[in-house]
Amino acid sequence: MPTLADVAALAGVSKATASRALGRPDLAAPETVARVRAAAEQLGFVPNRAATQLARGKTGVVAVVVPTLDNTFFTPIIGGAQARAADSGMQLTIAVHSLEHAAQLAAVEQLAHQVDGFLLTAPRGSDEIVRAAASFKPTVLIDREIEGMTSAVADTATAFGALVTRFAEKGHERILYIGGPAGSWQDRQRQAAIRAAAESSGATLTMLGPYPSTFAAGVETAEAVVAARATAVVPYATSIGLGLMFALLSRGIRDIVVSSERMIVESLGLGDVPSIDVDGEKLGEVAMDQLMTLLGERREPTPTRRRLTVRIS
Amino acid sequence: MPTLADVAALAGVSKATASRALGRPDLAAPETVARVRAAAEQLGFVPNRAATQLARGKTGVVAVVVPTLDNTFFTPIIGGAQARAADSGMQLTIAVHSLEHAAQLAAVEQLAHQVDGFLLTAPRGSDEIVRAAASFKPTVLIDREIEGMTSAVADTATAFGALVTRFAEKGHERILYIGGPAGSWQDRQRQAAIRAAAESSGATLTMLGPYPSTFAAGVETAEAVVAARATAVVPYATSIGLGLMFALLSRGIRDIVVSSERMIVESLGLGDVPSIDVDGEKLGEVAMDQLMTLLGERREPTPTRRRLTVRIS
DNA sequence: ACCGGTTGTGGAACCGGTTCCAGGAGCCCG
DNA sequence: CGGGCTCCTGGAACCGGTTCCACAACCGGT
DSSP, X not given: OOOHHHXXXXXXXXXXXXXXXXXXXXXXXXXXXXXXXXXXXXXXXXXXXXXXXXXXXXXXXXXEEESOXXXXXXXXXXXXXXXXXXXXXXXXXXXEOOOOSGGGHXXXXXXXXXXXXXXXXXXXXXXXXXXXXXXXXXXXXXSOOOTTSOEEEEEHHHHHHHHHHHHHHTTOOEEEEEOOSTTOHHHHHHHHHHHHHHHHHTOEEEEEOOOOSSHHHHHHHHHHHHHTTOSEEEESSHHHHHHHHHHHHHTTOOSOEEOEEHHHHXXXXXXTSOEEEOOHHHHHHHHHHHHHHHXXXXXXXXXXXXXXXXXXX | OOOHHHHHHHHTSOHHXXXXXXXXXXXXXXXXXXXXXXXXXXXXXXXXXXXXXXXXXXXXXXXXXXXXXSOTTHHHHHHHHHHHHHHTTOEEEEEEOOOOSTHHXXXXXXXXXXXXEEEEEOSSSOHHHHHXXXXXXXXXXXXXXXXXXXXXEEEHHXXXXXXXXXXXXXXXXXXXXEOOSTTOHHHHHHHHHHHHHHHHHTXXXXXXXXXXXXXXXXXXXXXXXXXXXXXXXXXXXXXXXXXXXXXXHHTTOOSOEEOEEHHHHHHHTOTTSOEEEOOHHHHHHHHHHHHHHHHHOSSOOOOOEEXXXXXXX
């Protein structure tokens, strides 16, 4: 493995100059920069990460904290964040923690020593816990908003409200919402938006829940959905919706419409079923961009909130 | 942030001794170890990762390479690997690369400089590409076997064969297999096992495919499945099976049995539908254990192959 | 011809651990 | 009682970059 010293020797300059030529080309003579770059190229020089980190006092790593990897809501976020991180020469590590209980804070604190910042998804735990988790390092909160914290959210609440309105416009009079996990921040937002939409469109609204975001939970809800005599259902999560659709079909019930995500509706050829389209990758990218900004700033930065609009169709 | 020097000072020993007391307690006097540990505890000392890495010439990071994060087959593997990595104080980074084309090798090579080893999933690309990707650092191949490489696989081929046998025993005479992505190693194994099972049980076998492992692809297959007049279907992936089951139910078809994974079958209450149960987390754990062994060994280690049996029910 | 200012460079310290090596203390043995 | 061991320990070198600081060369302006 060639080192910076090797490059410097080949280029006929000092280590200091070589370092500057590669890292801050504006501080070196153009001709020198060219020579050093050529030398680095020729030797196949790749800077030693650990050395750079040690000298700079930064780790070059950011951690994304997710409650689980089984939920397809989070994985695209990770993918987007990963892509952006790679673009900036950063590494992304994954930590699986629900942050529901204070005990799990310890794990995050432990990790805090090894990273420059956090992308935090915390769908459930209390604001206090999330604040505590964010207190160690610069942190961007994903898919949740807390006063005073930088965050990136997909504005599903508005989209869910629109779904209800759409259903009402199509003549549905009894609409049912299947709530997500207990304590979910997004669930609270959606409930509020859905209530408002139902009220202003005059539809009768039934609320079910809480349910975990799983296929099995969706299957479970079928009975209650039928009992409620609703004609349109808005489920909290795709997995719940799928389970429900499945259970309904198994019973031969075909006159209850369940909203879903666009991809599902499309592949099933259910052209006119209302659907939402959350761009999880974009969410991850945006959050990573925000984190980069935080990491680049000198003093206490002002928290920024990004809201991605969610298309419905 | 307290450093080792602080700990050493508080304990009244030298940096060297402090380092040994914490890292190789057998090399220091028990009484000294206790004192240093107490000092470290008191100061809340956490070793600087970059410094350790630099001194030792290791990164303490392993990368898990997966083709996508959208497939629920891979995410539990990542989870399992992550857990084991954390136990050993290692970090896990995720790289998303299909390794199908030689160009993507460059990305892996780039990453190779920043990690100690790889966990490689490469469901598709050629053996040559995979070998090349593994040539940079110690590597454990996951869910695929290649001559001369250390690997951990879930023995789904045998399980798929057993599914076919099971179907045949139940009286199904026309069984259909929906093949996975073109070039998939696992698909080849499964096809072979399924063919053998069908032959020995006298069932007629129809092979479809290739198809990508998506819900949409499953929906697509419905027509062909019906046309084949099969009564039992074994789909390559859970997502394909779900899509198919959905499409069949939508058409009111209920007399075609589709095997699936246990969790699906259970939550749908389809008690007697044959199912498999792949423990992805275990797979990730086993692979990480193998990698740790590789990393610990001096000379060229002998490749080991682990095969996890897959339960069917 | 002389001076203040910019520009580019090299030497050396530094980041925070790990490890080699030499040496002192204490032990058993003949 | 002295030689040879083992057991611990501290000093110092080292990993491979980054950056502070001093200094030399060169610029245009008086």
